[in-house]
Amino acid sequence: MATTLITGGTVVTSTGRTQADVLIDGETIAAVLAPGSVLLGTDLASTVDTVIDATGKYVIPGGIDAHTHMELPFGGTAASDTFESGTRAAAWGGTTTIIDFAVQRTGERVQDGLAAWHEKAAGNCAIDYGFHQIIGGVDADALTAMDGLIDEGVTSFKLFMAYPGVFYSDDAQILRAMQKSAETGLLTMMHAENGPAIDVLAEQLVAQGKTDPYYHGIARAWQMEEEATHRAIMLANVTGAPLYVVHVSAKQAVEQLAWARDRGQNVYGETCPQYLYLSLEEQLGARGDEWGAFEGAKWVCSTPLRSRAEGHQDAMWQALRTNDLQMVSTDHCPFCMKGQKELGVGDFRKIPNGIGSIEHRMDLMYQGVVTGELTLERWVELTSTTPARMFGLYGRKGVIAPGADGDIVIYDPNGHTSIGVDKTHHMNMDYSAWEGYEIDGHVDTVISRGKVVVDGDQYLGAKGDGRYVKRGLSQYLI
Ligand code: URP
Numbered sequence: 001m002a003t004t005l006i007t008g009g010t011v012v013t014s015t016g017r018t019q020a021d022v023l024i025d026g027e028t029i030a031a032v033l034a035p036g037s038v039l040l041g042t043d044l045a046s047t048v049d050t051v052i053d054a055t056g057k058y059v060i061p062g063g064i065d066a067h068t069h070m071e072l073p074f075g076g077t078a079a080s081d082t083f084e085s086g087t088r089a090a091a092w093g094g095t096t097t098i099i100d101f102a103v104q105r106t107g108e109r110v111q112d113g114l115a116a117w118h119e120k121a122a123g124n125c126a127i128d129y130g131f132h133q134i135i136g137g138v139d140a141d142a143l144t145a146m147d148g149l150i151d152e153g154v155t156s157f158k159l160f161m162a163y164p165g166v167f168y169s170d171d172a173q174i175l176r177a178m179q180k181s182a183e184t185g186l187l188t189m190m191h192a193e194n195g196p197a198i199d200v201l202a203e204q205l206v207a208q209g210k211t212d213p214y215y216h217g218i219a220r221a222w223q224m225e226e227e228a229t230h231r232a233i234m235l236a237n238v239t240g241a242p243l244y245v246v247h248v249s250a251k252q253a254v255e256q257l258a259w260a261r262d263r264g265q266n267v268y269g270e271t272c273p274q275y276l277y278l279s280l281e282e283q284l285g286a287r288g289d290e291w292g293a294f295e296g297a298k299w300v301c302s303t304p305l306r307s308r309a310e311g312h313q314d315a316m317w318q319a320l321r322t323n324d325l326q327m328v329s330t331d332h333c334p335f336c337m338k339g340q341k342e343l344g345v346g347d348f349r350k351i352p353n354g355i356g357s358i359e360h361r362m363d364l365m366y367q368g369v370v371t372g373e374l375t376l377e378r379w380v381e382l383t384s385t386t387p388a389r390m391f392g393l394y395g396r397k398g399v400i401a402p403g404a405d406g407d408i409v410i411y412d413p414n415g416h417t418s419i420g421v422d423k424t425h426h427m428n429m430d431y432s433a434w435e436g437y438e439i440d441g442h443v444d445t446v447i448s449r450g451k452v453v454v455d456g457d458q459y460l461g462a463k464g465d466g467r468y469v470k471r472g473l474s475q476y477l478i
């Protein structure tokens with residue numbers, strides 16, 4: 001088994017930073033050592049195969065993106081990244097583990113949905129992967145099948161209060177699924193938007209001729225997110241289910257989470273880079289030569305981008321600092337403009353919902369360190385350590401310590417990353433939602449279970465490097 005020694009770097013974890021060398025033996029971290037100790041003449045020196053000089057750089061645990069949708073059939077098409085292309089792009093960006101969503105719909109067996117996702121991913125991934133289970137049809141069979149998920153290493157499931165006729169669950173279904181969550185320890189993940197009300201608003205807007213992508217965000221008003229978040233919290237409260245609200249974008253939804261947490265409820269939330277950086281106003285103002293006002297389709301996602309004038313973005317950054325939100329995932333659900341997003345020309349309801357960001361999450365969040373929104377440690381905590389703890393991976397992932405998987409990123413704070421389709425772009429999309437973003441930092445080296453998969457501008461990984469990871473229960477259960 002090959003050994004790798006990372007020397008001279010600053011090891012940053014969620015709890016602090018220190019000058020240290022890291023020794024990886026095979027796939028596993030063997031030791032975190034005082035700087036130079038191996039090279040200062042211990043016997044280990046002669047056994048090290050590769051030495052990586054990380055002087056002046058940060059050595060951090062590999063990123064964990066706990067919310068991705070590779071190949072998701074959605075909106076009359078399918079997310080454009082395969083497990084192969086999406087996980088390779090993730091590796092380029094310093095993410096070494098994803099948790100994707102297997103899908104079950106009304107009338108389908110949960111076991112079949114999970115098996116289908118294993119089929120898509122197995123042998124194709126560049127980095128390690130796990131699954132959550134979408135339960136899109138909560139019925140007696142699905143509830144029984146949920147009992148078997150934990151043995152499969154799937155310890156969380158997602159319900160939707162949005163998308164009637166697709167993934168939607170009504171309150172009675174949510175209540176039953178949450179009872180299962182409370183009984184088993186499966187973590188309930190919630191897409192909290194009032195879908196039936198949104199559909200009425202959307203229909204009325206289209207009837208008024210308001211068909212541009214911008215109106216997607218008008219129909220999906222923050223009140224729809226606040227109301228659904230509150231309802232989810234109360235249903236979790238009455239059942240005792242642990243609750244994790246995904247892709248939070250409205251400041252009022254954060255207030256609901258903070259209110260519930262202050263009352264002692266076991267409730268958590270994630271936001272995504274798009275809700276920190278992008279806004280409804282910019283979506284309204286977007287005009288492309290090719291697409292005109294339809295340019296805004298590039299940023300159609302649910303929950304939607306929110307108004308900067310209303311202060312949602314600032315509220316998200318603040319919530320990340322105060323721990324009212326605990327994690328940043330991407331909700332990576334990419335679609336191309338040509339042939340996919342353009343399905344919604346003339347009717348925003350037909351634009352496939354989703355943004356692709358898997359490659360840029362670590363950089364975009366590091367930019368929050370540069371601008372003073374986050375500490376270095378919080379950057380690591382939000383993007384790696386808490387995802388590992390929240391979703392039953394901690395110990396193996398999310399930490400640099402002996403016995404953990406050798407998933408490590410060497411990040412250069414003096415480097416630079418220009419984002420754009422003609423620059424750094426490995427996602428299978430014909431545009432970048434982040435075109436023109438300039439990052440004061442750079443993912444230099446990515447090590448996945450001991451193997452260097454990215455070395456500067458070279459990709460050294462291969463399809464099939466990534467393995468399925470069975471997850472344990474969340475560490476956030478009480
Ligand atoms: O717009 C989004 N978020 N697309 C992916 C599906 C979901 O709701 O997470």
Ligand code: ZN
Nearest residue numbers: 191246247302
């Ligand atoms: Zn969702």
Ligand code: ZN
Nearest residue numbers: 067069331333
């Ligand atoms: Zn999603």
